[in-house]
Amino acid sequence: MVTPAPDAAAWYRLERQGGTLRVVVGGAWVRSEARRLDPLLRALDPMGCTRADVDCGGLARLDTIGAWLLLRTKRVLEHRGVTVQPINVDPEYHALVHTIDHECRAPPVTLPPRHTVAMRLERIGRGLCQAVHQGYLLIGFLGLIVFETLATVLRPRRLRVAAVVHQMEETGLNALPIVGLLSFLVGVVFAYQGADQLRRFGADVFTVNLLAVGVLRELGGLMAAIIAAGRSGSAFAAEIGTMNVNEEIDAIQIGGLNLTEVLVLPRLLGIVLTLPLLTFYSNVMGLIGGAVTCYFDLGISVPVFLHQLRGALAGGTFWVGLIKAPVFAFVIGLVGCHQGFQAGRNASSVGRHTTQAVVESIFLVIVADAVFSVLFARLGI
Amino acid sequence: MNAGAAPPVVICIRGLLTRIDGRVLHDNIDLDVYRGEILGVVGGSGSGKSVLLRSIVGLQTPAAGRITVLGQELRDLDGDALVRMQVRWGVLFQEGALFGDQTVAENVQVPLREHTDLPQRLMDEVASVRLSMVGLPADAAGKYPAQLSGGMRKRAGLARALALDPELLFLDEPTAGLDPIAAAEFDVLVRELQQSLHLTVFMVTHDIDTLRATTDRIAVLADRTLRIGTMASLVHDPHPWIHEYFAGVRGRAAMTG
Incomplete structure (x- = not known):
C-alpha cells in the first residue's frame, strides 16, 4: 500500500493480525476532515478482535476535534471489550491528547430538540x-x-x-x-x-x-x-x-x-x-x-x-x-x-x-x- | 518570518498611532509577538491596553502604522480572506461576551456552526470536550450565561474562543473580577491550554500575579509607548509608573510569593 504524503487528507486503515486489530491513522486529522471521518469511526467494527493497536505514526496534524475523534473511537472500542493501545504518538500531541482524555469523562451533552408540536402548544x-x-x-x-x-x-x-x-x-x-x-x-x-x-x-x-x-x-x-x-x-x-x-x-x-x-x-x-x-x-x-x-x-x-x-x-x-x-x-x-x-x-x-x-x-x-x-x-x- | 534561532513572529506592529476623540493613545508603537509565547500587556487604567488588543483584531482602525497578524496585514484583508483570518484567532472579552439568549453549549457551538459542516451530534460532543477542557462541570452546558458566576462565564467565553482551534488567543483582562483563588486557577488553565494547544497568547491584564504565573514576556504601556521586557528586567526600569507597578507593595509581594 502506498503511504500518502504527510499533509494529505486524514485517512485510516484496518489490518488484522491474528487477534489484534491494527488501526493505522495518518494525514491531517483536523476539523475540515471531521464530517467524513465521524460516521465511519462511529461504526468501526473491531472484527472480533480483543486487542487493538492504534498506530498514530502517520499523523501530520492533529487538532482538538481530530484528537477527540481518536479518543472517542478508543472509548467505543473499549466499551465493546477491546483493549486499546495507542502507539507511535508524536510527543508533540501528548499534552493535547492527555488534556482531552483526562478532562473529558462527562457524557456529551445532548441539546433538547427545539421545535415539536407539543412545544408549540x-x-x-x-x-x-x-x-x-x-x-x-x-x-x-x-x-x-x-x-x-x-x-x-x-x-x-x-x-x-x-x-x-x-x-x-x-x-x-x-x-x-x-x-x-x-x-x-x-x-x-x-x-x-x-x-x-x-x-x-x-x-x-x-x-x-x-x-x-x-x-x-x-x-x-x-x-x-x-x-x-x-x-x-x-x-x-x-x-x-x-x-x-x-x-x-x-x-x-x-x-x-x-x-x-x-x-x-x-x-x-x-x-x-x-x-x-x-x-x-x-x-x-x-x-x-x-x-x-x-x-x-x-x-x-x-x-x-x-x-x-x-x-x-x-x-x-x-x-x-x-x-x-x-x-x-x-x-x-x-x-x-x-x-x-x-x-x-x-x-x-x-x-x-x-x-x-x-x-x-x-x-x-x-x-x-x-x-x-x-x-x-x-x-x- | 524571522531568520536564525528566534521563533517566527505571529503579530508584528510597526509605528502604530492610535487616536481616539483627538487624544493620542499609542504613539509610534513597535511590537513583535513570537509563536508559542504568552505576552502580557500591562498599563494604567485608560492607557489603551484594550484598545491595543482591539486594534490588532481589527475592531479599531489605527490612525497610522502597520499591523501584521500571522503574516498578513489586516488592512489588506476583506470578505473571505478576513473570515479565514478570523477563524485562526480566538478572543476572550472582558465580561465573556457570551450571547445571553443561548445556552453555554450553544454559545460554544456558534463558531462551529458558522465555519464548519460538522453533524450536530459531533458538535455536541466537541462542545462538551471544550467545556471540560476549560474546567466547566457538565451541567453548565445547558445553562444560560446569566445563571453562571463571573469565573464560569469567563471559562465559557474561553471555550468559545477556542472552539475552532485557533493559533492565536487574545485575552482581555481574563482574571479581572475573579476572586484570587479563581484567578490563580484561571492562570494555570491558560498556561496548560497554551502548552497542549500550542497557542500564542496575547493577554491584556493588570493583575501582577497573573503576569508572574503565566507570561513569558511583558509589554508595559506607559506614556503612549511600549516597554518590553521580562518581569525581572522591568523591575529596574526607571519610569515612575513601571517602577511603582513592579516595585510597589503588590509587585514585591507577587515577586516573592
Missing part, C-alpha cells in the same frame, strides 16, 4: 399565562405608582423638577416635527376621502364638519398618543431596562433613593403634561391639512372654512378630544416604565420588553379610547 399556553400575569403585574405597578404619587404630592419638594422638564422636552418638544407632519397628512387624506363621499350629495361644505369631528374627537389625539407610544414609551422601557443591565437600578436602590421617585414619576409627569399639548398641536395641524384639501379640492376659502368650523365646534367637540390625552399619556408612561423594570440583564430581553412596551401601550390606548367613546355616547356628549 406549550408556547401558546405559556404566552397566554404570561399575558394574564403581565396584566396582574401592571395593576400592581399602577397601585405602587398611585401610592408614590400621593406621597410626593404630600411632599412636593421631593419632585425632581429638572428631570420632569427634561422629559417634557424629550417627549413633547422633540416630537413636534413628526407629530405635525403626520397629523397634517392625516388631515389631508381624511378631508379628501370625506369630500369624495359628501360631494355626491352636494354637501361639500360639510366636509369641514366631518373633519372637525373626526380630527378633534379622535384622530388628533390618537395620532399624538400612538407617536408618543412609539417614541417615548419605547424610550422609557429601553432606558430603564439598560439601567438595570448596568446595575444602575441597584445603585439607585442601595443609595437610599426611591426608584419610583427618581425614574418613574418624572417620566410619567413629563408625558402626562405634554401629551395634551401635543394633542392640541396635532389637532391644529390636522385641521390645517384638511383646510388645504378643502381649498384645493372643493374651493372652500379659508374664511368659509373657519366659519363652518366654528359651527361644528359646538357641544364640546374640542374638549372631548383633549380630555382623553392625559389618560393616554398615563397609560403609555405606566406601561413603558413597567416594561423597563421587567427587562432582564441581557440585550435581547431589553429589546423584547421595549417592543412589548410599544405594542401593549398602543393596545391599551385604543382600548381606553373605545371606553371613552362608549362613555361619551351614554353621557350624550
Whole structure:
C-alpha cells in the first residue's frame, strides 16, 4: 500500500493480525476532515478482535476535534471489550491528547430538540399565562405608582423638577416635527376621502364638519398618543431596562433613593403634561391639512372654512378630544416604565420588553379610547 | 518570518498611532509577538491596553502604522480572506461576551456552526470536550450565561474562543473580577491550554500575579509607548509608573510569593 504524503487528507486503515486489530491513522486529522471521518469511526467494527493497536505514526496534524475523534473511537472500542493501545504518538500531541482524555469523562451533552408540536402548544399556553400575569403585574405597578404619587404630592419638594422638564422636552418638544407632519397628512387624506363621499350629495361644505369631528374627537389625539407610544414609551422601557443591565437600578436602590421617585414619576409627569399639548398641536395641524384639501379640492376659502368650523365646534367637540390625552399619556408612561423594570440583564430581553412596551401601550390606548367613546355616547356628549 | 534561532513572529506592529476623540493613545508603537509565547500587556487604567488588543483584531482602525497578524496585514484583508483570518484567532472579552439568549453549549457551538459542516451530534460532543477542557462541570452546558458566576462565564467565553482551534488567543483582562483563588486557577488553565494547544497568547491584564504565573514576556504601556521586557528586567526600569507597578507593595509581594 502506498503511504500518502504527510499533509494529505486524514485517512485510516484496518489490518488484522491474528487477534489484534491494527488501526493505522495518518494525514491531517483536523476539523475540515471531521464530517467524513465521524460516521465511519462511529461504526468501526473491531472484527472480533480483543486487542487493538492504534498506530498514530502517520499523523501530520492533529487538532482538538481530530484528537477527540481518536479518543472517542478508543472509548467505543473499549466499551465493546477491546483493549486499546495507542502507539507511535508524536510527543508533540501528548499534552493535547492527555488534556482531552483526562478532562473529558462527562457524557456529551445532548441539546433538547427545539421545535415539536407539543412545544408549540406549550408556547401558546405559556404566552397566554404570561399575558394574564403581565396584566396582574401592571395593576400592581399602577397601585405602587398611585401610592408614590400621593406621597410626593404630600411632599412636593421631593419632585425632581429638572428631570420632569427634561422629559417634557424629550417627549413633547422633540416630537413636534413628526407629530405635525403626520397629523397634517392625516388631515389631508381624511378631508379628501370625506369630500369624495359628501360631494355626491352636494354637501361639500360639510366636509369641514366631518373633519372637525373626526380630527378633534379622535384622530388628533390618537395620532399624538400612538407617536408618543412609539417614541417615548419605547424610550422609557429601553432606558430603564439598560439601567438595570448596568446595575444602575441597584445603585439607585442601595443609595437610599426611591426608584419610583427618581425614574418613574418624572417620566410619567413629563408625558402626562405634554401629551395634551401635543394633542392640541396635532389637532391644529390636522385641521390645517384638511383646510388645504378643502381649498384645493372643493374651493372652500379659508374664511368659509373657519366659519363652518366654528359651527361644528359646538357641544364640546374640542374638549372631548383633549380630555382623553392625559389618560393616554398615563397609560403609555405606566406601561413603558413597567416594561423597563421587567427587562432582564441581557440585550435581547431589553429589546423584547421595549417592543412589548410599544405594542401593549398602543393596545391599551385604543382600548381606553373605545371606553371613552362608549362613555361619551351614554353621557350624550 | 524571522531568520536564525528566534521563533517566527505571529503579530508584528510597526509605528502604530492610535487616536481616539483627538487624544493620542499609542504613539509610534513597535511590537513583535513570537509563536508559542504568552505576552502580557500591562498599563494604567485608560492607557489603551484594550484598545491595543482591539486594534490588532481589527475592531479599531489605527490612525497610522502597520499591523501584521500571522503574516498578513489586516488592512489588506476583506470578505473571505478576513473570515479565514478570523477563524485562526480566538478572543476572550472582558465580561465573556457570551450571547445571553443561548445556552453555554450553544454559545460554544456558534463558531462551529458558522465555519464548519460538522453533524450536530459531533458538535455536541466537541462542545462538551471544550467545556471540560476549560474546567466547566457538565451541567453548565445547558445553562444560560446569566445563571453562571463571573469565573464560569469567563471559562465559557474561553471555550468559545477556542472552539475552532485557533493559533492565536487574545485575552482581555481574563482574571479581572475573579476572586484570587479563581484567578490563580484561571492562570494555570491558560498556561496548560497554551502548552497542549500550542497557542500564542496575547493577554491584556493588570493583575501582577497573573503576569508572574503565566507570561513569558511583558509589554508595559506607559506614556503612549511600549516597554518590553521580562518581569525581572522591568523591575529596574526607571519610569515612575513601571517602577511603582513592579516595585510597589503588590509587585514585591507577587515577586516573592
